[in-house]
Amino acid sequence: MNIFKKLFSSSNPPIQTTTLTVTSSNGFHLRPIAEFANEAKRFDSEITILAKDQEVTATQVPKILTLALEQEECFTLKAIGKDAEEAIKHLSSFFAQLMQEDIAVEVLEHESDSYEADTITGTPISKGIAVGVLTDFLACHTTHHQEDALSLQQAREQTARDLEMLYTQNQQKAEAKIFLAQKALLESELFQHNFANIDTEIKQLEGTMFHSRIADYRDLKKRIESYMGITITYQLPHEDVDTIIIADELLPSEVDELSKMPAVKGVILRQGSTTSHASILLRSFKIPSMIAHEKITSSGEYYHSILDASSGQFIDAPTDADYEKAEAKTEVYQLQEAKSHQRRFDPTQTTQGLTIKVLANITDTTSAREAKEQGADGVGLLRTEFLFTDTQPTLEEQTEAYTEIFTLFEAITIRTLDIGGDKSLPYIEIAKEDNPFLGVRGIRFSLQEQTLFREQLLAVGLAAAKVANRQIKIMFPMVATPEEFTQAKTLALDIYQAHNIDTTPIQFGIMLEVPSVLFALDTFDQLVDFYSIGTNDLTQYLFAIERTHPTLTANPTSPILMNALAYVRRHTHKPVSICGELAGLEEATEQLVTMGYDTLSVSAKLIPSLKAKIRNI
Template identity: 30%
Template sequence: MDVYKGTGAFSGIAIGKILYYHKSEYQMRQYEITDVKTELNIFRQARTRVMEQLEDLYEKNCIIQGTQAEIFLRQKNLLEGKSFQRAIESVIQSEKVNSAYAVMTTRDEMLKTFRTLEEPAIKERLDNMREISDRLIGELGGISPRIDLGDEPVIVVTESITPTELMEMDKDKLMAIVTHHGSDMSHAAIMAKTMNIPALLEIDTDSEWDGRQAIVDGYTGTLYIDPDEEVKKEYEIRRQADKEEREELLKLRREPDITKDGREIEIYANIGNMDDLNSVLYYGAAGIGLLRSEFQYLGRENYPRENELFLAYKKIAETMGEKLTVIRTADLGADKQAEYLNIPDETNPIMGNRGIRLCLDRKRMFKAQLRAIFRASAYGNLALMYPMISSEEEMDEIEEIIREVKIGLDEKGIPYKHIKTGIMIETPAAVMISRELARRVDFLSLGTNDLSQYTLAMDRQNPLLRKKYNDHHPAVLRMIQMVIEAGHAENRRVCICGELAADTALTEEFLRMGVDCLSVVPACILPVRKALRQVDLSGDDKGA
């Protein structure tokens, strides 16, 4: 028996046979063409077919995978864009080579040019470029990269995996994923979480494991190859207990978010798209505590129009009814970029022109979103929240823009509600002036992902810092306590909506700090509800 230690991206236990997934490699032959016009038509027809495939893949996966399926739309939009098409056609015309070879060389040149860049948004774009290139090559005579898991459920082991590859796999045959490369914050890891599949990262994978028996322990990040009978028997018992625990959790779907002593601490959901609405309702969330609206701006060729935003927010408002939906204004910049935004390169984008700073620089974009939100407020219970606030001067500017938006809507006779507003507390600066900020809005929400990395001065996605990054650091917890006390001093509700909100090891501590609500990804609602219902705050002054 061999034992390998990695990082668990999503918990769970899987026992079964390994399928080692080899990435498709193309041996593309270059040859000279005599009819450029015909070759261009061949390429354009293949491009059309691939766009149809991507549209079809989105339609097949969107109901089950929701936001993650949008990667197919982003790839389709990328293929529809003129820059990639022009680059390939230029190679065909200038070098008079076959279109498949032109696609391959264009792809390789692009990957070579940008391979040293570490920004997640650029990495994702390059991954998408690689995948649509492979599809094009398949249509133009290469081997189409189909993923066949066989007849029985398997544990997929590979060097790396993309969300697209995951969605092309038969979900009923996929027991777990083990990769060498990747991040627990990557889209593939998030998708594994959505699919409820155990996932391990940072395992030094070996193609020789193909066909061998294995155990994946997503809780401890451990992989067992050819486990002995004693270990296998132990994990059979643990797997059954794990299954029974998940079934027991489902019984809490309709239970209230109340502690043992009767305190109501609402649990909300964090979502990135209205495709996640079914999960929000299924798990019985109190509402949506964080709608990440920036995803409406990504994976496309231009800004979304006001009416497009309005229709999306209107649908969410109508679907949620009386339940509150908090829409965070576009938190763009840093690792969330699109080519059309033309955001200048920055030495340190995490500390750069992002969030509310970018919105205040691009008031036309900001006003369009605000108008859409206020228009949609007439159809449900919406609230507005601003990201990355660090000064009262920013709030002065926002309030002036809001006044202008309302005047414009009044002049046109467009109905809207005077909705509640909130601030994301994500920087140490915001923590230190949180009482002053609380006076400007109706509620505060702690974004612990950014607050932790800014407090620790550590990039949470940097693999070199994985063992040093500690979001349970006393400084982080004290800052959370400071914000809760500052908000309550001004009679404002305070919520936690970052990753820490889903950490059940901290649930009781957060409740004793006096937090009013927690907002987590839909898959974590029930575990947090279970932890909350086991807490007794009687006699705790902070919980009162």
């Protein structure tokens, strides 16, 4: 593929124009301008804005700001180039959405200021309303016991096994990466050779680039010490009273403890970030929470306060009207959730009538049945490596499991064994590598160890033959070159021919997660039946940041990643879906749909709310 075709455009490119009107009372200000300019970069055409006797480039934010466009003012949008018609049509729709969103923000901000009593503001972590007694979160007591206590080395090894198990059990959830990151920290010098001085070492991390991971170090220390005979327990002063917890910060394991306490209705942190591992868990457990902008202390008195984590407000001494407002907002949230759940089986269409398929990421028959109950339109990703985590399955066991899942849905995308990097199975030996994320993983492993690969392909084929009227998509992971795909598909077809398996209902595609594929889409388009974009791995390879790295993280909605996704959507003619974590992020949904992605695959629990979100786009 020649990415630079736009350099050789016609000498007389087509010109398209349209007139747009600013409808927001805020005018065309910085936030929507930045989004609009970024969206305009998706197109090859030269796009400009004409207003007030000026013509400025639509991709340059400072230039657009100089126009100072206010409510009810109009401007002309012009595009010159081969995709001018597409650009004008798309950007006109995108601009209208920006204006509508800006109006919605105005309404939200107006509502959020309507509490009568004094409020303390904060940054929301997990949306929702909580009413309860403000209570400090303190360790109740520490217990030392020598019976069954392990040595430091044994405790480290057991902790590593625990984290591996937690990762496997929560693969579909946002918190899965937390356990992998913590497991990686166990290999650090601090835990391997300097554990006796760990408190001093952790203290020295304050104010450094590793400060954001102090909670993870403390959490690991707590996990290890629990196996060495030191146990810390927590207890609320009033276990039968609704409580809002206040704490400087929380460890991931402490959030887990809080999630098991029915009395805990909300959490306020005095410090931290919305991207910390504790914050991820608070969202996962749907505990209303925020990070306070001002100091909040518990008076120790027995009265109920309000935490409005949706708007980022804490009302210490609410009026009766404030209580009524909190109750009303809670009822609205509950009604929205109930409505989403009630409509989970309905077709999902945008306000423009575009149908979007919402599929499920699953790991086994249990999660498949859950996905069916949550309203999944099909399976967008069956992670086969998690079907059998303890022992190597037989051909019959694989066939039976696949058949059971295939009977539940009309369309299933099944990913062949994807191990290596951060994924391992106890019955498969992989040689130690200096950088396993760039080593033998995914399709590379399968093509090297063909005994396992052949058996799995045969099991999929046999299962497909047992069900009728099903579309079975076989997806190969970590494909970097057309040759890898061709080799894998040829192997599958040879197996099916040898066993007289009808391949009519079977399609072959790739998990698009290696950036090299972006530069060979023309070739891949001639070979594959479909693509599914794994945004988790694609992000780590685009930014050269290991996705389980304990201290480095990449922005999951980075414009760079979004530009890559837009590029794929524009330059391929085969079906493309999104099955990575990005598909489940509410802030990314509209952008993905606007790009043209009509198939999103997420964990089962997100399906009803994602469908509801799409219906409002």
